[in-house]
Amino acid sequence: KKTLKAKKGVVLAAGGFCRDKIFRKLQDPRIPDDVDSTNHAGATAGVLLKAFEIGAYPVQVDWIQFGPWASPDEKGFGTAPILTQQGTFKYGIAVDVRTGKRFMNELADRKTRADAEFKILREDPKAYPITFADTKMAFKDLSEEVISKGMASGKLVGECASLDEIASKYGVPADALKESVKKYNEGVKAKKDEFGKQESALSEINEAGPFYVIRLSPKPHHTMGGLKINTKAEVLSSKTNKPIPGLWAAGEITGGTHGAxxxxxxxxxxxxxFGMIAGEQIA
Ligand SMILES: Cc1cc2nc3c(=O)[nH]c(=O)nc-3n(C[C@H](O)[C@H](O)[C@H](O)COP(=O)(O)OP(=O)(O)OC[C@H]3O[C@@H](n4cnc5c(N)ncnc54)[C@H](O)[C@@H]3O)c2cc1C
Structure with missing residues (x-):
């Protein structure tokens, strides 16, 4: 055990806790134990808990953000977030494999989409929703490097010649799947999407295929809550709502900055x- 003394002040900058399986589940019981995270291995709650122990004010600690663009078919952040967000979400759709129906605006905010995906996975933890677009459009905005990275494992991106092949490979009711694509294309023509997808992002899917397909699983990505600080980056006390002398914090360990x-x-x-503010205050 070593004791380090600070002459002027201490800045807590230990980040968020998306990789802390015990603490994240205490905060949000929806998170399955085995779900991966987009974060590095050091994204744990030890420093946060130590700060609470000495009286720091917690704020919105259970507000955990999930990446709705992540896939269960690769580890960590991976490549799926780019292939979906700038690819299949934009030029295609996402469907519930159990019904073949769309269930969200593929370009809504992260919380809306992750909640919609979670709703499906809570009902059936193995019913990973899929997103797809026809191969001509799907990755047209992406670099060769990103595409080949995504394709490299052979597991992340499924290639299907037709909607029937998507149906049989991913266990989707074929007629309902075809109906969903038809309905989406009608919405594109009418410039009115049933889920409110932005008009500028509406483009028809070539029903004849072929298609690129990616399975989806929301992964813990960012912890919005943490230590309550003021505009000087001073950590506030839960007893007094005043700064704890000598204690500053910055970054993902803090809470309240980003909302839900x-x-x-x-x-x-x-x-x-806030890192700069903390440094200036201490100096
Ligand atoms: C894949 C990914 C992509 C992202 N993309 C963007 C983006 O494009 N734009 C954006 O604005 N944000 C993005 N974010 C979010 C942003 O990167 C993070 O919120 C930010 O990096 C957090 O910085 P930090 O300094 O607070 O913590 P971190 O960068 O996590 O640093 C904290 C450090 O403290 C260490 N630590 C933790 N506990 C202890 C302990 N007990 N003892 C010693 N060391 C400890 C950790 O190991 C780590 O090194 C992304 C996040 C991820 C995961």
Whole structure:
């Protein structure tokens, strides 16, 4: 055991806790034990808990964000988030394999989509929803490098010649699947999607195929909650709601900055801005 003393102050910057299986489940019991996360192995709650122990204020700790673009067919963040978000979600649809029907706006915010996928997986943990688009359109905006990375394992992206092949390979009712594609294309023509998909992202799916298909499984991606700080990045006490002397925090270990569903790309801004503020305050 070593004791390190700080002369001016301590900044807690231990990140989020998406890889902490026990703590994340205590906060959100929906999370299955065996579900993977997009985070690195150090994304654990030890430092957060230590801060609570000395009286730091918790805020929105059970608000955990799941990546609705992740796949069970690869580990961690992987390549699926790019292949779906900038590919099959944009130029295709996602369906519930049990019914063959769409169940969400494929480009809605992360929480809306993850909740919709979770609803299916809670009813049947193995009924991973699928997303697909015809091969001409699916990955047209992506680099060769990303596409070949996604294809490399042979497990992540399924290639199917027709809607019938998707139906038999993924156990989807064929007629309902065809009806869903037809209905989607009608919505594209009418510029009105049944799930409110953005008009600018509506393009017809070539019903004749062939198709690229990816299975979906929401993975814990970001923990919005954590330590309550003020605008000076000082950690507040749960007893007094005033700063705990000498204690600052920045980044994903803090809570309250992003609300219930963090927007993509703004976590880094949060980390950098409050990290700089904490440094300036201490210096
Ligand atoms: C795959 C992925 C893609 C992302 N893409 C984006 C993006 O494009 N834009 C964006 O804004 N955000 C993105 N995010 C979110 C963003 O990257 C994170 O919120 C941010 O990096 C968190 O930074 P941090 O410094 O708070 O924590 P981290 O970067 O997680 O650093 C915390 C460090 O503390 C260490 N640590 C933890 N506990 C202990 C302990 N007890 N003792 C010692 N060390 C400990 C950890 O090992 C780690 O090294 C993404 C996240 C992931 C996982």
């Amino acid at each position: 569903s963090r927007l993509g790309t703004v976590a880094i801004t949060d980390c950098i801005v």
